[in-house]
Amino acid sequence: MAVSTPAPLDSSKLETQFTQTERPLPDHNSPEQWSQSYQTDHMLTVSWDVTNGWETPKIGPYSNLSLPPTASIFHYATTCFEGMKVYRGYDGKARLFRPHLNAARMLRSAQRVCLPSFDPAELEVLLIKFAEVEAKKWVPESRPGTFFYLRPMMLGTQSTIGLQPAKEALLCIISVVFPNIDDTPVTKGPIDGSGETSKAFSPLKATTGTKEENSPGLKLFASASSHVRAWPGGSGAAKIGANYGPTLVPQQEARNAGFDQVLWLYGGSGFENNPLVTEAGGSNFFMVWKTPEGKTQLITATLELGIILPGITRQSILELSKDEFKDELEVVESDFGIEDIVLAHKENRLVEAFVAGTAYFVTPVKQITYQGNDLRVPLSEGTSGKYTKAIREYLMAVQYGQRESKWGVVLNEL
Numbered sequence: 001m002a003v004s005t006p007a008p009l010d011s012s013k014l015e016t017q018f019t020q021t022e023r024p025l026p027d028h029n030s031p032e033q034w035s036q037s038y039q040t041d042h043m044l045t046v047s048w049d050v051t052n053g054w055e056t057p058k059i060g061p062y063s064n065l066s067l068p069p070t071a072s073i074f075h076y077a078t079t080c081f082e083g084m085k086v087y088r089g090y091d092g093k094a095r096l097f098r099p100h101l102n103a104a105r106m107l108r109s110a111q112r113v114c115l116p117s118f119d120p121a122e123l124e125v126l127l128i129k130f131a132e133v134e135a136k137k138w139v140p141e142s143r144p145g146t147f148f149y150l151r152p153m154m155l156g157t158q159s160t161i162g163l164q165p166a167k168e169a170l171l172c173i174i175s176v177v178f179p180n181i182d183d184t185p186v187t188k189g190p191i192d193g194s195g196e197t198s199k200a201f202s203p204l205k206a207t208t209g210t211k212e213e214n215s216p217g218l219k220l221f222a223s224a225s226s227h228v229r230a231w232p233g234g235s236g237a238a239k240i241g242a243n244y245g246p247t248l249v250p251q252q253e254a255r256n257a258g259f260d261q262v263l264w265l266y267g268g269s270g271f272e273n274n275p276l277v278t279e280a281g282g283s284n285f286f287m288v289w290k291t292p293e294g295k296t297q298l299i300t301a302t303l304e305l306g307i308i309l310p311g312i313t314r315q316s317i318l319e320l321s322k323d324e325f326k327d328e329l330e331v332v333e334s335d336f337g338i339e340d341i342v343l344a345h346k347e348n349r350l351v352e353a354f355v356a357g358t359a360y361f362v363t364p365v366k367q368i369t370y371q372g373n374d375l376r377v378p379l380s381e382g383t384s385g386k387y388t389k390a391i392r393e394y395l396m397a398v399q400y401g402q403r404e405s406k407w408g409v410v411l412n413e414l
């Protein structure tokens, strides 16, 4: 009997069937955009099983999935995902931002929950092809400077109540319309990696509340004891569903107390006296401060302990800052603790802080609250710090085609 090898993921086999029932494109900054659940017309699916490997990738009309209630995903969170955007440039071209990095991270996340392996270069092609089907309509040339959100995901679909690696899985790429978080929301919602919406919010242009609450910038709540996202040996570095549901309780607590996001600390073994500052909500955290020696430093947590998500925005900011600000800033990935921020605040050494990720983009932080103390972070340019602003502008210029860069992958739209 011939033993067949399971087929690899193969983007060259992609089949496309266009929808017969197109959905209307919502207005810019409309409630549909803010709902973050209004899908574009199509989805891409590829099924896998342990014997046959990857099936033919297919783009077809967006539709519901049909799965048995015993499917592994529903019980054991055998799922991982990615978050990316398709940007419409001011030059009329549509782009993805460094998609090969998302494809590579998707593979690492899949492996963390024993989902099947694939060549990330094949996933990258599928991401590009899917974006090429949707771009013309969903980021029309008449709306330069806008984007929609791509959500690649993989699920264990095998029927199994026994806990075991899935023998069947599904890779999907879906996309939803997304508001520009710099715009004033017409209805609701902060944006973060998990797509949660709860209260009127715009990080750069707040719309409700008192004058003080109206000032731009995020307020972060930090607690080392009740708010722990990840720990050494855990799964914090993977973009897997299991990491996100449990963050909702601390996030709701912080929101109910008037904060925008949780600043995740790690105060475990060795860090009890000065809990590590890791990341904020679904974004990486950056601080600009003066060191006690008087150097100006851009600092973010290292990836070494595996407790933060290695953001592509984070990596890009580190790379561009080493170049753009080489005469002004020392750029470091290093462990630093909340007590270091407390001390820097006391000694007037805080320069600025921001969070960074695809969903939240680069958003200034104006306050960190720790053990009942509100630490104010300066916003030197009014709505953000100087470096925060320069970094935002640099990345936007790449994404919207105003700066020539290998990071922007131009789509050949259908």
Ligand SMILES: *Cc1c(COP(=O)(O)O)cnc(C)c1O
Residues within 6 Å of the ligand: 083, 193, 239, 279, 281, 282, 283, 284, 309, 310, 311, 312, 313, 314, 356, 357, 358, 359
């Ligand atoms: C996705 C994500 C980020 C940001 O990653 P990007 O690749 O920059 O979008 C940061 N932290 C967490 C927890 C995330 O899920």
